[in-house]
Amino acid sequence: MGLKVPSMSSFPKYLEKLKDAFYALPSVTPRSAEKMAVDFVRLPREKRSEILKDISAASTEIKVCRICGNYSNEEVCEICSDSSRDSGVVCVVEEPFDVYAVEDAGFNGKYHILGGRIDPLNKISPSDLRINSLMKRLSSGKIKEIILATNLNRKGIATARYIFNEIKREFPEIAVTQPAHGLSEGTEIVYVNPHTLKEAFEDRKEFG
Ligand SMILES: [Zn+2]
Structure with missing residues (x-):
């Protein structure tokens, strides 16, 4: 049983919130934010949970390298700490x-x-x-x-x-x-x- 694609003028509240969340990303247009919101709720529940876990982990764990300013898992990124470069x-x-x-x-x-x-x-x-x-x-x-x-x-x-x-x-x-x-x-x-x-x-x- 597939989800019915809502008309954009009557986007349900939770889809609207999701759309706004995606639209906060500068590279996402309003229309692609709507598509992403619908694509997301269409995914199986397990996949959705997996994505939420990844977003949460990225949000709390990602660091900025104190030398180069790139995103990193550690205080100093892999490239900065690589002595072969x-x-x-x-x-x-x-x-x-x-x-x-x-x-x-x-x-x-x-x-x-x-x-x-x-x-x-x-x-x-x-x-x-x-x-x-x-x-x-x-x-x-x-x-x-x-x-x-x-x-x-x-x-x-x-x-x-x-x-x-x-x-x-x-x-x-x-x-x-x-x-x-x-x-x-x-x-x-x-x-x-x-x-x-x-x-x-x-x-x-x-x-x-
Ligand atoms: Zn670095």
Whole structure:
């Protein structure tokens, strides 16, 4: 016996609440929130309980790495604590999901996650991003190169430019590069295929 799909104008109260919960996620549109709510209640009860347990565990257990700012199971994430990776090269990205894209491209250095991009219209200034903590990491003297891999749209480029100026002012000896080959204007790192991204990282050029 399947559940009847309700008409959207008379969404039952609990579906409405569920829809609102999904819609709290920035990547979910109102219509997909409705679909997700209906999809969820359609699942067998056991599957629903399993999902609830996973959501609850993620909500309480997930940590933010105190070095790079990525999500982590521990205080320091697996990538930061991996001594086989090159600690001299740090790739700066806007969001955690960018890390997964760059990982798929075979990058073997470390990361720094900004947690967004400079966006004056939405009142996001440099102090809202993890730029100070990047400067602190650089002051250790162990980092030789920073790869600025923010998105190639207006906000991402402005953010990279700001960080470039900060680094050059305080640490002129550190090389600042950007992925180059094959990445065009407007590109968002998360949507680049691994092969293209790999080439863009291998052929990186001096920032500017
Ligand atoms: Zn980390």
